Amino acid sequence: MDLSGENLVAGAPARGTGPQGTGPTFRALDPSTGLALEPAYREAGAAEVDAAVVAAEDAFRSYGGSTPGERARFLRAIADELLALGDAWIERARAETALPLARLQGERGRTVGQLRLFADLLEEGSWVEARIDTADPGRIPAKPDIRRMLVPLGPVAVFGASNFPFAFSVAGGDTASALAAGCPVVCKAHPAHPGTSEMAARAIGRAARATGMPAGVFSLLHGWAHEPGLALVRHPLVCAVGFTGSLRGGRALFDAAMARPQPIPVYAEMGSINPVFLLPSALEAGGEALAQGLAASITLGVGQFCTNPGVLLGVGGEALERLTGEIARRLQAAGPGVMLYGRLCQSYAEGVERARAKGARAVGEAAAETAPGRASPALLATDAAHFLEEPELWQELFGPASLVVAARDVAELERVAEALEGQLTATIHGSEPELRQHARLVEILQRKAGRLIFNGFPTGVEVGHAMQHGGPYPASTDSRSTSVGTAAISRFARPVCFQDFPDGALPPELRRANERAILRLVNGAYTREGV
């Protein structure tokens, strides 16, 4: 496929005018070679941001009122168009991210799968949370008829993530859930994979044309500069923001959105350190399987997962030391891996050094010098008393590293848990009796995290109905919402109620007949019947 290097505004190529003070073009780099990939991409400027948002607002007039069936067809057409990109899409993503083929194939499956899952959700229809309280004209004062459902917010800004070039990027979860809810999307591509992003955006454009959707339903903007992204978040017609990335980036967008004359919701998923608590029985049983599972989770995708287990906590002693040694040996054996882009790799190396400067000691042999762009897995260690005193060690270290924290006893483990900031996940390894015995630890962790895992590993986030991906700040800016799974659709919707509207003037979901038999709360009782 020929890549144009253009921004795509409402389906049409748009020359990037560039943000002030930055170069007008950039190229993706192959992180495994450091070589530039063609074509040059044009940085978007204020003109493209405005054109894309105005087109999205215009598109919302029809798209916001499209039927669930129309939107389901659109989402399925996107899935088909993405698959039709074939190996070319995977190859470009591999060149831009250095992620392995099998991983990218799996991620493509997940991306296509979640688009189809949202299509199913739309066809089932109950996601609108319809509620009906019928009238009682005889009551004094007369009780009106009130009918409530979720409706789409309006144009949504989506920021692609670097670490999932398919599943959390242009055609990823935020785009899928926003389009499913009825919201047009203006996507700012992650600049580390502009070609992968352009291919996805063109696939969405073809799907829009094939299913009769307005062109402004999707636009793609490119660039490394921060200004266009901030301009997008500040644009008065943008109604919500989805973001996956760093704490610094997410907080900057959040602050910009909250300072608007009309603040808007920001769903920024900003990663976390995903503590893993190793209770005594797990350490004692310990051995191979646990060390292997933890090492694999730490090094999966060169540690570039928001759910990477960044802290392993246990009661200090021989068992923990043995496990630590086992993990270190495996990390050493795994060897260096190519990270997504150079700056990330440099940040990782600096982060490991900073942790050591703050008193974490390296476990195992020092990593050999590696080629540029490659990161060596690192296992660090400290004790709980020091960990509690050194908030620098609570920071996410994005890459294949983890910190072993040795506590004096389980009570000290609980104190560490209490001190933790918000997390995407928290994991406990142990026996069922231990889980009962340490119910307080579970209570504490429930307060801290969006997902609690027992005897498993935090990497690997199922796309389903029950997934919660998002936790208390700083894991995300809105712990009430998830960025993975079908529940994500409601982040781009709000309730509206209709009082005493004639049946024919109501949205189909609220009409008496309930022709699609969606689940509704009618006078306090759930039913699929008409009313």
Place this chain on the structure above:
Amino acid sequence: MDLSGENLVAGAPARGTGPQGTGPTFRALDPSTGLALEPAYREAGAAEVDAAVVAAEDAFRSYGGSTPGERARFLRAIADELLALGDAWIERARAETALPLARLQGERGRTVGQLRLFADLLEEGSWVEARIDTADPGRIPAKPDIRRMLVPLGPVAVFGASNFPFAFSVAGGDTASALAAGCPVVCKAHPAHPGTSEMAARAIGRAARATGMPAGVFSLLHGWAHEPGLALVRHPLVCAVGFTGSLRGGRALFDAAMARPQPIPVYAEMGSINPVFLLPSALEAGGEALAQGLAASITLGVGQFCTNPGVLLGVGGEALERLTGEIARRLQAAGPGVMLYGRLCQSYAEGVERARAKGARAVGEAAAETAPGRASPALLATDAAHFLEEPELWQELFGPASLVVAARDVAELERVAEALEGQLTATIHGSEPELRQHARLVEILQRKAGRLIFNGFPTGVEVGHAMQHGGPYPASTDSRSTSVGTAAISRFARPVCFQDFPDGALPPELRRANERAILRLVNGAYTREGV
């Protein structure tokens, strides 16, 4: 009942230490006489704020894990204790607010009713939105078991409103929904009715003791100064904020919450101008009933409702002029009313003058001079072209006033609708064929408001399952949430999911047996069966 004039921190009287730079005590004033009411109330300071929040956090350890049945009993006990206050509560509220007896009796019924409604909701149990995706160990990779439900956020700050001394105050909707969700409450009473507030807080305290709830589950703080309220919102242990009041007040709290190191949700309901669109047939049929309904809605409670119809819009001409004259005549006949407190009354008078200075003309005779504290209803008028040019006229004018806006045609009405800011409500009067004919107007208003009303009046907000009270900014800071009705419970909760947890370690709502037969989404299908 003897009033103490003390703050109530975790059930115990606490001498207010006072905010820096303000007097240490204040008294409520009877707005109809201007006379001070005993006792003197002590302004809360930083010490009471901290003590109350720390007690709330401590209480959360047990209250957050209380059973739905325990919380239901607590809510019902609060309702009973409020009723047991008898006439004394109503009398004190009347003295502090000048609201008429019948209105206060009705509001008490609503307050007690909503506490009981939340108790019913807890007993039914499905509000936790349980979702279960069962495991598939045979899949590659193995699919885990994931179970998700809503859990309480933690301590909540509630700010009482001046205009509903019962229903949106100490034991009002925000407190009821937060307590129902499992969140302890620290309430900042509105200083215009401290005695009414103290009585309610003591009733909650008695209910807590009678049902074995921890004392820190509820605290009450007094004062006119802004600092304690801001300190409350900034307190690191506070997890969410509920507020009903002015745009300026709500935005200040919102800004403080968003600037925290860990931002928290703020549900500020800040009023609106609640536009009423009078389509041609309504104006032609017009006459008595419509004029009477509108005048009654404008003057209800001396116009002190967030849903007061502040703008009446129609196509200009004889019919609109006739209706305007009719409404003006009725407003004149209604005569002046006592507003909730002096400053509010002064703001109202200034607002009417400002609107006139900005080009709105007064309809009907100039209001006679009234006694201090009393506001005369006012009907103002302008044309749509001027209204569109003068954003000052889009501001809420809190009190018994409304502005008639005459458009050239329905297309111009639509342009006005497009220009409106976010609203709690929008109303359309007309025929069913007109509603079909002007579907675009409905579409526009759906984008602007939380509740759309056909051939009715915006005042009167039903407490039920289907109510949506809250709209796009500046009507509220979070259009995704309602402050009235059972759906309000989810504003103080967030989802947590459990991965591969043993059945016995799960909350009862997520266990296999589903003993309470709550509605759950199991592998994508709604069911009350076990799994």
